[in-house]
Amino acid sequence: MIGPRVMFETFNHDIMYDSLKGRGGKAEKIVIEDEVWIAAGAIILPGVKIGKGAVVAAGAVVNKNVKPFTLVGGVPAKLLREDTRS
Numbered sequence: 123m124i125g126p127r128v129m130f131e132t133f134n135h136d137i138m139y140d141s142l143k144g145r146g147g148k149a150e151k152i153v154i155e156d157e158v159w160i161a162a163g164a165i166i167l168p169g170v171k172i173g174k175g176a177v178v179a180a181g182a183v184v185n186k187n188v189k190p191f192t193l194v195g196g197v198p199a200k201l202l203r204e205d206t207r208s
Contacts, residue, residue, distance in 0.1 A: 125162035125180065134168045155190070175205070 135147045150169035154160075158172050161180035172178065172188045179195025179202065188194050191205035 123158075124160045125164070127163045128160050129165045131165060132168050 130152050132152055133147055133149045135145055139145055148168070152166050152168065153171040154166075155172060155174040155176075157175045158177070160166070160172070160178045161182075163181045164178045165183045166172070166178075167183065167185045170184050170187060172184070173190030173192070175191040176188045177193045178184055178188065178199065179193065181197070182195045182199040183197045184194065184199045186199070188199070189201075189204075192201055193203040194200060195202050
C-alpha cells in the first residue's frame with residue numbers, strides 16, 4: 123500500500139561539475155518487496171530496497187535499505203520497531 127504524495131526518486135545528481143559533461147548523475151533502481159506499507163509523503167531515494175512486510179512512516183526520507191518486517195521513520199529514516207514474533 124502506498125499513501126498519497128509518496129516520491130520514488132531514482133536519479134541522483136553528481137555534486138562535482140565536469141567542464142566537458144556538465145553535471146552528470148546516476149540512476150539506481152528502487153526495490154519494494156511484497157506487503158510493504160509506505161505512508162503519506164514518504165520519500166524513497168535511489169538504490170533503496172524495502173524488505174517484505176516493512177512499514178515506512180509518514181514523511182520519512184529513506185536513504186538506506188529497510189529490513190523485512192520493520193518500521194522506519196524520520197529524516198533520515200531510522201529503525202523504530204522490529205517484529206519480534208518468531
